[in-house]
Amino acid sequence: MAESQRVDILSSSVEELEQLMISQGVPRYRGRQLFEGLWRHRIANYSELTVWPQALRLSMETAYPLRRVEPSRVQEGHDGTLKILVKLFDGQQVETVVLPHDYGYSVCVSSQVGCNMGCHFCASGLLKRSRNLTAGEILDQVRLANDLIQERGHVISHVDLMGIGEPLDNYDNIVKFMRLAHDPAGLNLSYRHFTVSTSGLIPRIYRLADEGLPVTLAVSLHAPTDPLRQSLMPVDKAYPIAPLIAACRYYSEKTGRRVSFEYALLAGVNDSDEQARQLVDILSGFSCHVNLIPWNPVPEHPFTPSSKNRVEQFQRIVQEGGISCTIRKEMGQEIDAACGQLRRREEAKVSP
Ligand code: SF4
Structure with a gap:
């Protein structure tokens, strides 16, 4: 065979x-x-x-037996968020999160089992990558999400590649996934409704820009200077901020899509007025958006979330600097919605 x-x-x-x-x-x-x-x-x-x-x-x-992914556990939050622990054909597990919005439902899918990028604030990075997901395994997470919300009379309209893993480290499979999901014979999802996140793999950002897919790029920035970013994200040593921003400008010019910068606010680490002004300086002059993320605590990490006042003050400074800036709605906090938390807790149960 x-x-x-x-x-x-x-x-x-x-x-x-x-x-x-x-x-x-x-x-x-x-x-x-x-x-x-x-x-x-x-x-x-x-x-x-x-x-x-x-x-x-x-x-x-x-x-050719079908090897669909299966839910091994589903948690539902009061806000309608669904957090799904998904079992792959080889018994490995990843997480998929379904989020309700005013405009419909989005799903956040995983692209790797574990992650090697080692971001110091992230639950997923605590489990190293053991393999990439196939295009079909990523697509089947969307199918599973649709199965689970069909009784609500909805279908998934938006997909975020923001679950476990660095999507651009599994480049061929995530691009194939998006092409399959876009096919009118199947899910028929608009490319404009995809968001691909990255910790900042510069060569892959250029490659994606030239791929001809008008998807949104979301870059995990989290710090306005290289020393601080390197202390939070080891990837910055290989791919520092200045060339990263240059790659993002290229992406925006090539695709016509506004680049989104993710910034998780950590109390006393990256949330000062001065750091907000530094962020304005590095992002000024091109069409982008800053998404401030109230950080979800991970017990193994030493950080604490910034206060609501601090988050709002930080947002004000960025906006006054002429940059579009929103605060991400906190959803699913009571159900371990920080990426990687559910899977890690389940695996801890079976660890010796
Ligand atoms: S934030 Fe993303 S890239 Fe960084 S360790 Fe977590 S899953 Fe990997």
């Missing part, structure tokens, strides 16, 4: 599934039917693909 090992059904495009069908002596159009079944109709297994003859359903079940 060497071929079945090479073909990953959930990561396949319409054209790839059509080629698979042809290679099996089956009419090409069965490939599109399978793609539509997987992503538009969200079949759980081939037996639900009733437009197919039974013999084909059985032979595909044997040769």
Whole structure:
């Protein structure tokens, strides 16, 4: 069954599934039917693909069993947030978060099992990367989110690649994921409704800018100077702030999309008036947005969140500097909504 090992059904495009069908002596159009079944109709297994003859359903079940992701735990917050611990086919776990908004529902998906970037304020980075997720595993998190909110009469309209992992460290799979999710035969999601976050992998930002996908880029900045940023984010040693901002300007010019800068406010660390003015200085002169994040405490890290007054004062200074700046709504705090917390707690239960 060497071929079945090479073909990953959930990561396949319409054209790839059509080629698979042809290679099996089956009419090409069965490939599109399978793609539509997987992503538009969200079949759980081939037996639900009733437009197919039974013999084909059985032979595909044997040769290419579907390996959907599964929820191993779902927590619901009072604000409607869903935090899902997702089990992958090999038993590894990641997190997916569904968030209700005025405009509909978004899902925050994971792109890697663990993360190697080692940001010092992050729960996910406490578990090192053990592997990348496939395009199909990322896409199937959106399918799972849709399954869970269908009883609310909604579908996912926006996707944030902001869960566990550094998305641009899994570049090929996240780009393929977005192309698959955009396909009108499947989820039909607008590229403009995707946000790709990064800790600042400069070469990959340039590559994404040239990819021709008008998706939003969200850069985790968290500090206005290199010494401070390096103390929070080791990635800054390889990719410091000045060339990072230059890459972001290129991204904005190339895609026409405003770049978003994420800034988690940590009391006494990066939240002073002076640091707000430094932030204005480094970001002035191009179309961008600052997203201030009230930090969700992680027990293993020494930081404390900035006070509400401090957050508002910081926002005021950035706005007065002519830069668009909002404070992210705190959602799902009572359900471990800080990325990586739920998975880490579950794994701690099974650790010796
Ligand atoms: S903040 Fe993002 S890039 Fe940094 S360790 Fe956490 S998951 Fe990785």
